[in-house]
Amino acid sequence: MSANNVSLFDKNPVPEKNDSSASTFLVVGLSLAGLALLIAIAILLCWLIVIIRRKYDEAARRKKEMHDAQLSGWAEVIAEIKLFHRQQQQRI
Secondary structure, X not given: OOOOOOOOOOOOOOOOOXXXXXXXXXXXXXXXXXXXXXXXXXXXXXXXXXXXXXXXXHHHHHHHHHHHHHHHHHHXXXXXXXXXXXXXXXXX
């Protein structure tokens, strides 16, 4: 048997040497790719939060404007009622 071949009966076979620089490069590359993916996902989530918040703020602003318009409408009605009441009081 040659030195490269290992017999099934050998108790301490000598493993072949691995190219550690290639595996290290692969691990570092995959780690950086995963990190880049996580950063991209975080940026997309922040962008989505900003868009949703803008839409919510716009809807809240419109709702407030409608509420203010309703209140001013009621203020006009109350002013007309008070004017009518004063006119009735002056007739009496």
